[in-house]
Each structure stands twice: as C-alpha cells, then as structure tokens.
Amino acid sequence: MIAMSLSRGHVELLQFLRDRTAVIFTFFFPALLLLLFGTIFGSESTDGGVAVSRIFTASMIAYGVLNTAFVTMGSGLAMDREDGTLKRLRGTPMPATAYLIGKGLLVFALSVAEATFLILMGVVVFDMPLPPAGHWVTFAWIFLLSTVACSLLGIAVSGLVKNARNAGAILNVPVVALQFVSGVFIHPMTQLPEWLQNVASIFPVRWMAQGFRYVFLPDEAKVTEIGGAWNLGTVAVVLGVWCVIGLVLCLVTFRWSGRDK
C-alpha cells in the first residue's frame, strides 16, 4: 500500500513536471502576479507602515496554495477520469486510496515548492525579512490545513467538471473571484462593502491569506485586518470546518468514471 502510493506520487510528479502548460500556469503564475503587483504598488506603505510588496508576498501564498492544491487536484482528477487513467487503475489491484495519496503527495510537493518560491521571491526581490522562529510553527499548521482543505475541495469539485479541457477555466472562476474579495489582490479587505466582506469570510481563502500575513508581517500590521486583530483561532476553525466539508463532499461525490454507471 505504501509502495503503491509512493509509486503513484512519483508518476504524478513526473507527469506534472513534463507538462509545460501545467508548470507555467499552475506553478509560476502566482509568482508572476506577485512580481507585477509588488513592482507596481511596491513603494507604497499601509497604515501599519508595512511595504505593500511584503503584504502581497504573504497573501499570494494563499493564491499559490489554492493553485497547487485546488486547481491541480480538480483539473487532475477530471483529466484522469477522461483520459482513462482512473479506468486503467481501477482494473488493477491498486486501491483507490493509493491513487488519492499519490495525488496528495503531488499536491504537497508542489505546494511546498510554491510557498518556498514565493517566500524566496519576497526576500530576494522585495526585501521581506524572514519571520521569527515561533511564527514558522503557525505557518506550518496554516499551510497544512490550507493544503488539505483546498485538495479535498478540488476532488469534490472535479465531479462537476463535465469536460476536462474546460477544467482549468471552470476551476479558475471561484479561484480568481475569491482572490479579489479575500484580501489577496485588494488589501485591506475593509475597502469592500460589508456584505461582500461577510460573503468572502465564509470561504477559506480570506482566512488563509490572513494567517499567512500574521506569519510574515509585523504585529502592528493587524490594524489593517477586519476587526483589527489576526484572529488565528477563527483561522483554525474555518479551515478545519472546510477540511471536514471537503472530506464529506469527496466521500459523497467521488467517482472512478466520468459516466454514470
């Protein structure tokens, strides 16, 4: 079982790295946006006295994880259903769990690489100082909860994708919309109408971005958050609840094939 899962993870990673479109659009796109946003708005400072480029770096990790977990999982599963990957594996002794763990390994490796790349970019290009040691523990649990929640939701949503070729486009609608309303592209969120802030707060992205800002920004920067506090407890609860929702949706909707049998 462990060997089969590792073998799946290996093959998933090989295939991802050999697919140039996936590497560019999933992996490098958040970094490109960070470079653009950071350069265009970089010299400004916020009320908390923090350079905007630093805020973008922290928030963009949420976008990165969303891409490497939610989009990779969602479009990957839709593709695997369509091209026969799942049908082929279903005919072998490999259990479904090994397939999903393999996908999980791919997502985890990509998400770690993505976060590392964005943080490095923040440090090298935008002079972002690395946070104190204690903050890395917080980073670890926020990162883990975010990756798990996004992956599970990606699996669940893949069932709604009828045609794998459209998967990227369909999955990017919620992804891009949430970036705008969750304080990733537009910060602080308090600029948005209150009802929109409330809607955005239902979804995980706002809390992911807020958590990553806690990790990488000085404590004074909390004045720009809604309510003027980091609210890490709420971050944990919301992300935890989304993990559970995602898991339940997966168990209900997971199918080996694209057609109803």
Next chain:
Amino acid sequence: MEAIEVTGLRKTYGGQDAVAGIDLVVARGEIFSLLGPNGAGKTTTVEILEGHRRRTAGDVRVLGEDPGTAGSAWRTRIGIVLQDADDAADLTVREMVRHIGGFYPEPRTADEVIELVGLSAKRNSKIRTLSGGQRRRVDVALGIVGRPELLFLDEPTTGFDPEARRQFWDLIRTLAADGTTIVLTTHYLDEAEALADRLAVVSAGRIVAEGTPTTLGGRGAAEARVSWTENGAVRVEQVADPSDLIRHLVASGADLSTLTITRPTLEDTYLNLIGATR
C-alpha cells in the same frame, strides 16, 4: 471450475435493455471471442465481467467471484486491455509498464513485456509520441504485465497495420499456450477466425449464435456452392457434398478452368446472423 459463468445477464439504461439476457460459459485456457455490431452490447457485457460496470440483473462468476464485489486479490488475477485509453502521455513506455507492474505480486519485468509486444525500439519514448497502433500495444503490455489468468481484450487491433496484427495474433496464441484464458471482442472476423476456440455473436443485447469458427450459425453444415462455365454461360449449383457433381463434370469433359467451390465465409454467416435479428 470455468473461468467465466454468466446466466441471465441484463443491463438496463433508462428503461432500455443494453444487455437483454445473456448466458455464456468460458472454459479455462480457452480463447473466447464475442462478435457483434456497434451498440449490440458487447462492450457493456465485457465491462460488467471486468468489474467496471454494475449489472441490472443476472448471475455472474468470473474466476469464481462476482466482479461487482470482488476485491484487489481478484484483480491481481485478471488483465484488462482498454479500448480507448489516452493516459500517461508524458511517461515513457518503460516507466508506465514498470509502474503498473508494481501493483501485482509477481509481475513480468518491464523489458520482457515490452519485448513481447514488439516495442523494444520504443521503450524509452514518451507514450505521447507513439502511433495509434503502438499506443494499443502499450495497452496490451499493461494488460499482461501482471501475469493474468484471464485477459480481456476489447477490440485490441484497431489501428494496427497488417504485420502488427499478425505479430499480435502470435502473442495471443503464446499467452493462450501458457494457459491464459482470453476473452476477445473484435470487429474483425478474420481475427476471430484465426484466434478463437469458440465464439458467440451478440446482437441487440442477446447471443444469437454460439459455436466454433467452423460451425457457427450452421456454417459447417452449409451447402457448397459450385460454379463453372458451360458453353460460355456460368452455371451454379448448391450441393451438400460436391464429390458426385465434380466426378460427373470431369467425365463429361466440361471446361473446368473457371471451377470454384465455396462455402459461406465466417463473414457471410455473421452478416446473416445479425441481419436476421435486426
């Protein structure tokens, strides 16, 4: 024990019968071929046997187990050659064969399987770069890498050139000689005739005839058609045994340079069978 036993198999989609009551038995070590036009229910039947589809009704035993509920131990004993897979395009042939082989307890080595399907020259090529026929040979390699007792082949030689088909037939015969039971669906009657020990014709969800390639649909008992030219005109006669007629013709000094004796081909028999049920 038989390899496959099916009684009263039915599969209904939205009130329509795709499979309308099929009974069949496949013995161990046999090459069994399922023939029939598109939409006749062949693929549905085979996918139920493979455990890919659920059935609506009927009793199905494949290697002694119900494929609807059988687990991974059962799957180590079967091999499935997919008809239209397009997966693993970015892996090399060797990577993919090794990967799938790793799921079985006693797999063949990747190089051995690749050699068997005649793809040694392409072993390090990405699957994306292969031709249609080569791609299907990868599917065959993946179907046999786990040393299955029972191998399902769904229209395996579509897109093969004639030479590749002959090589493929040899491979199937080799596997059968090693004791592998083979279930083959095909559109090509020459393929069924060359390979199958027994075959069944499916039409409109039912088996309309079953037999060996030489006896199917009364083919063995069919009359011979004797044709020759006499005084510039073509003469044709249908007889059960042409011996007497030929003796008579020879004695009469008739011109036999255009003499032909034919029996219905498997194709004639097949077209008759499916024509009658349409």
